[in-house]
Amino acid sequence: MYGGGYIFDEPNKKQLREEQQHDDPEKLAIFEARISKGEKIEPGDWMPAEYRRQLTRLIEQHAHSEIIGALPEGTWITRAPGFKRKLALIAKVQDEIGHGQLLYNAAETLGKSREAMINDLLSGKSKYSNVFNYPAKTWADVTVIGFLIDAAAIVNQVANAKGSYGPYCRALERICYEESFHLKQGHDALISLATGTPMQKAMLQDALNRWWQPIMHFFGPPDKVSQHSEKLMQWRVKMASNDEMRNQFLDTYVPKLWELGLTLPDPLLHKNIETGRWEYTDPDWDLFFKVINGGGPCNQERLQVRRWAEEEGRWVRKALMNPKERRALPVA
Amino acid sequence: MNAALQKAITTLITSMADDALILGHRNSEWTGLGPIMEEDIAFSSMAQDKIGHAWALYRILQEHLGGEDPDQFAFIRAAKDFTCCHLAELPISSYDFSLMRHFLFDHAEAVRYESLQQCSFEPLQQLSKKVKGELKYHTLHADAWVLQLCRGGEESQQRMQAALDRCFPLAAGIFEPGPQDALLADAGIYPGEQTLYDKWLNTIYPLLVNASLNLPDPAAIPPQYGGRYGNHTPHLQALLQEMGEVFRLDPTAGW
Numbered sequence A: 001m002y003g004g005g006y007i008f009d010e011p012n013k014k015q016l017r018e019e020q021q022h023d024d025p026e027k028l029a030i031f032e033a034r035i036s037k038g039e040k041i042e043p044g045d046w047m048p049a050e051y052r053r054q055l056t057r058l059i060e061q062h063a064h065s066e067i068i069g070a071l072p073e074g075t076w077i078t079r080a081p082g083f084k085r086k087l088a089l090i091a092k093v094q095d096e097i098g099h100g101q102l103l104y105n106a107a108e109t110l111g112k113s114r115e116a117m118i119n120d121l122l123s124g125k126s127k128y129s130n131v132f133n134y135p136a137k138t139w140a141d142v143t144v145i146g147f148l149i150d151a152a153a154i155v156n157q158v159a160n161a162k163g164s165y166g167p168y169c170r171a172l173e174r175i176c177y178e179e180s181f182h183l184k185q186g187h188d189a190l191i192s193l194a195t196g197t198p199m200q201k202a203m204l205q206d207a208l209n210r211w212w213q214p215i216m217h218f219f220g221p222p223d224k225v226s227q228h229s230e231k232l233m234q235w236r237v238k239m240a241s242n243d244e245m246r247n248q249f250l251d252t253y254v255p256k257l258w259e260l261g262l263t264l265p266d267p268l269l270h271k272n273i274e275t276g277r278w279e280y281t282d283p284d285w286d287l288f289f290k291v292i293n294g295g296g297p298c299n300q301e302r303l304q305v306r307r308w309a310e311e312e313g314r315w316v317r318k319a320l321m322n323p324k325e326r327r328a329l330p331v332a
Numbered sequence B: 001m002n003a004a005l006q007k008a009i010t011t012l013i014t015s016m017a018d019d020a021l022i023l024g025h026r027n028s029e030w031t032g033l034g035p036i037m038e039e040d041i042a043f044s045s046m047a048q049d050k051i052g053h054a055w056a057l058y059r060i061l062q063e064h065l066g067g068e069d070p071d072q073f074a075f076i077r078a079a080k081d082f083t084c085c086h087l088a089e090l091p092i093s094s095y096d097f098s099l100m101r102h103f104l105f106d107h108a109e110a111v112r113y114e115s116l117q118q119c120s121f122e123p124l125q126q127l128s129k130k131v132k133g134e135l136k137y138h139t140l141h142a143d144a145w146v147l148q149l150c151r152g153g154e155e156s157q158q159r160m161q162a163a164l165d166r167c168f169p170l171a172a173g174i175f176e177p178g179p180q181d182a183l184l185a186d187a188g189i190y191p192g193e194q195t196l197y198d199k200w201l202n203t204i205y206p207l208l209v210n211a212s213l214n215l216p217d218p219a220a221i222p223p224q225y226g227g228r229y230g231n232h233t234p235h236l237q238a239l240l241q242e243m244g245e246v247f248r249l250d251p252t253a254g255w
């Protein structure tokens, strides 16, 4: 569904330095000059090894987030209330799979096969957005995901679309276009509950309370502890800091929630008029890392479902790969 | 239009819509879980088309035949009042089953909507033009996939044959005749189930032969009937329970 703002990586400072030493300084200078001029880097172009590695990781995790992100909402396709919501939800989840497809294709241009990426997802080696390790418990959760998670994704994806790698930017342009429909549908469904019966309002408020912390986690740890290197910013792989994106999200969407009479479970949440920045209680970052490392409520389940799908589809993929000559005669 | 004919048209449209809704619902369960991403997306599109057809048919009932609001009619009705065929009700099972069901059902629909191009009930005739166009892509998709999987090695071929054997009596049940068939034929609504069944067999037979599949002997295998009279497999009850779970929390609320 979305690449979270946060891209997981093992500590890599040593690796970064070694690999950079291997890059031809002249080529590196040309490469960096192209980026600072705003040029896009294309698959056949020379690129530093570390650029390739970081981008592969970024796009791959984004792709995984799309197909894993399809699962929490996907479980509500069979229960969506009424034709309009049912059709909108199927179409949305379908779009997310399409995003996954576009992104795997973009990542493949960097040299890693889709199969290898899927294997790394299933083995737990490769991560996806943390937010999908939480359960969608009620229909209201679907509306909160559709509005707020898609909104957060848009903030992140619009930023990334201005990055330096051509195939990723082009995939993101199309994705952002579709995400804007998701946001509209999500908002519409959320408003129905927010302006509905007392039961519907209570259901929505409960969902919002449960999703608030995962949403605050979405863009990743605060800048003061985040280890994203300046290099990634200079190379236009990382386009905005975690705090910048979180602030932009809060600035656009918190007022919309408050306008609907909804509350958010953080008494400190407010906009500082002088700085123009939002202030809030720091979410539990230990929990964030615990969930990323497999300790969230749904990590196991998400990967199990994905494994089932891979296993179940194996014979189909095999059949498509090895078309045999047709049998000489029908046996009828 | 006299009351008997009105009732007969309502019966026909309801079973067509129930088939499309229930099978569209089933097929939508593959969204996000398909065997390859490209097919996941295609299958989901067709599921959306089916649910869309059902919605349009229920709206014809509402607007022209005194029927209920489509959401109320679809999400609240009891299983015994549904008239879908058993083929549509069964769980998605494996992809071989789902694909074969798609092939057999969509060809049945294509034959039906082709016959409705001349329907004397105008709202249905109008809708059938649009639906026919969409079904063309569905049957092309089904044909290509059945063929490809039948030529994709032994395991795949065997799976497709087993799926056909399992689906065939269920698919024949799509054409369960009803007491209204003669009246509808006389009134120029559509030619009746027996005629559609024969046309369907003629359509699928060469395609199956081309895919090296053995068509079960239609004369030796009794069709699985009952759905058109409200007799269903237990799967329908479970499906409807799930489909209406949220809507029933408050059927008068806007969702």
Ligand SMILES: [Fe+2]
Residues within 6 Å of the ligand: A001, A002, A069, A096, A150, A153, A182
């Ligand atoms: Fe999404």
Ligand SMILES: [Fe+2]
Residues within 6 Å of the ligand: A001, A002, A066, A095, A096, A099, A175, A179
């Ligand atoms: Fe997406």
Ligand SMILES: [Fe+2]
Residues within 6 Å of the ligand: A001, A096, A150, A178, A179, A182
């Ligand atoms: Fe989305």
